[in-house]
Amino acid sequence: MKRHALGIYAACILAFLHAPLAILILFSFNAGRFTIWEGFSTRWYTAALNDPQLTEGLLNSLIIAGVAAVLSTLIGTLAAYGMWRRNAPWLSGMLYLSLVTPEVVTGVSLLALCQWAFRFLHLRLGMHTVIVAHVAFSIAYVTIVVAARLRNYDRSLEEAAMDLGAGEWRAFTRVTLPSIAPAVAAAGLLALVVSFDDYVITSLVAGVDSETLPMVIYAMARRGVSPVVNAVSSLIVVAFGALILLSERLQER
């Protein structure tokens, strides 16, 4: 009896969490324009892939998320390693601060930074500012994932490498990095996802040439619910669901 109740409870919660996504995906295949089922069709997928605004937004998003993920993984991994070597708990405290800061505050502060910096540099808001902003907020995610792996990492492995003649950098690249590589890859995927996903910060620091996919979708959705949005959103759900699963699998290794 108790087991049944728990099972039903779990099913309800899962339904509550995922029913909206299921409905979204269902109606993305609807032949009609409204939320009345009129038959199966892939016309909205065709329309989405032929929409120049959407494809440009997707391209921008992929470039930004790709570059930001690589840079933040590099910086975040080295940061986690440095904190692990130095045993600096207050530094990791500051990282959590950057995670809990409301996005709109982060966005406004980054915008303020850009405007201040532009007084000295002949630059304008654009893709580069979006990339800088994304690197800034992704570093914390990367660092926390890598730091969690390093906590279980046997320090004597690195000592053994140095004992056998490897300098500090060689010990890191030849022993520590291969050992934590799955976590680094997972962190990189996570950074890719949070960067691709971001709307608030991006919309504040983006220029005219750097509209990302979330910004395009948001603008479309405000003009009225178009099934094209459903189609694009479904594609994103599937692609990123797969990435997150991959990231989880890597973290378990």
Added chain:
Amino acid sequence: MHVLELRNVVKEFPGQRAVDGVTLALERGGFYSLLGPSGCGKTTTLRMVGGFEKPSSGDVFLNGERVNERKPYERNVSTVFQSYALFPHLTALGNVEFGLRERGVAGRRERAMNALELVKLSARAQRFPAALSGGEKQRVALARSLVLEPQLLLLDEPLAALDPDLRKQMRAELKAMQRQTGITFLLVTHDQEEALSLSDKLAVMNSGRIEQFGTPEDVYLRPASAFVAGFLGAVNWFGDAGVRPEATRIARERPAEGPSRRASVASVVFLGNRVHVHMALDEGGRAVAELPRAQDQFREGDAVWLHWNAADEMRFP
């Protein structure tokens, strides 16, 4: 020239003095041990020799050269870690080749295979550490260090993680390997039997200091302090005289000469080739005598005389 010399080495950690003025000199080619209870500073001492900790004061010399400031990779010593610290992403062979590659040695494959042969593990060369047993990991760790032909091999509780049978076997092999290679071994252990059976000389440590440095016979038979006497084996205390159980005898009648005490048998423990007779002294306190099995004629409750030769007494100021 001593292969290793420590001069008044001190290591302080916040709120604690782990090593408190250790002085020690090791001759080339010997088998040495640092023996002591956990927290006595023996591992910290070893880590300062390996270059993983810097002394707070005092000096470390390797082959007459002061090496206080040298990094682990700038010293010709190698450590076998307690956890073995094998690289999980490399095979046994890859682990053994690691140091040779870092040092740019030619003929790596052959040397590494020879080292694996020395530890009788050639058949496991292509296995990853996860697929090796505890004893096999231990052998790979040894081969990985020995292949570099260090002046000094440091072993941090190398047998602690093995089960008892394997431990005895590896003990014999360690000794044989040391004799075969001629490399100076310095072993850290809290197991007195291990230290006594392996070492040419051992240093008994307590609270960050060396209480005695000598041959196994010296420290067991002529301990320099009550701590050393008690750490290396059981002691029956009669005032300020200590007597080992195997030097303690039992008689029904009062012996004509020599020191003796009245006691009653509290329990008799059968240990196969010998028996332990535990006694309560009439004057208060307890004592144990280790006797050959043939003498097993005492029963619980028997009133006896416990006696010993004055020459077997250990006395400390």
